[in-house]
Amino acid sequence: MSRSDMRQLLQEHGVLPTPQRLEVADVLLGRPQHLSAEQIIEKLKSAGSRVSKATVYNTLKLFGECGIVREVMVDPVRKFYDSTTHRHHHFYNVDTGELSDIAVDKVRFKSLPNLPEGTTEQGVEVLIRIRNADEGPAR
Numbered sequence: 563m564s565r566s567d568m569r570q571l572l573q574e575h576g577v578l579p580t581p582q583r584l585e586v587a588d589v590l591l592g593r594p595q596h597l598s599a600e601q602i603i604e605k606l607k608s609a610g611s612r613v614s615k616a617t618v619y620n621t622l623k624l625f626g627e628c629g630i631v632r633e634v635m636v637d638p639v640r641k642f643y644d645s646t647t648h649r650h651h652h653f654y655n656v657d658t659g660e661l662s663d664i665a666v667d668k669v670r671f672k673s674l675p676n677l678p679e680g681t682t683e684q685g686v687e688v689l690i691r692i693r694n695a696d697e698g699p700a701r
């Protein structure tokens with residue numbers, strides 16, 4: 563995605579495209595991927611960026627709220643920012659810490675509960691935790 567596409571995407575979501583926000587967008591939105599805030603900070607740093615950690619966190623929070631990225635919580639201390647915003651599901655490999663996509667039509671629900679009165683569905687997301695099959699002798 564070019565800088566001007568990114569600028570436009572931010573504007574479409576009502577986000578002012580400041581240089582710092584564009585730097586964060588550049589790292590995350592270039593291709594379909596799942597990155598943690600720490601990984602994004604790391605990538606910015608190695609690209610020579612001077613965007614502060616606080617700005618990165620604030621920007622990611624804003625992007626999440628505006629629907630520019632999807633937040634995927636894999637456990638209470640680990641959150642990923644997903645550049646793919648349409649509905650889909652995930653595998654989470656607890657051994658590698660890697661998140662990968664599952665197409666929405668690969669998961670079918672046979673039945674879902676009635677929603678509590680006075681609520682509407684906001685989305686159903688499945689996170690399938692996996693681990694690498696043991697190779698070699700048992701530990």
Ligand SMILES: [Zn+2]
Pocket residue numbers: 596644646650651652662663
């Ligand atoms: Zn995803």
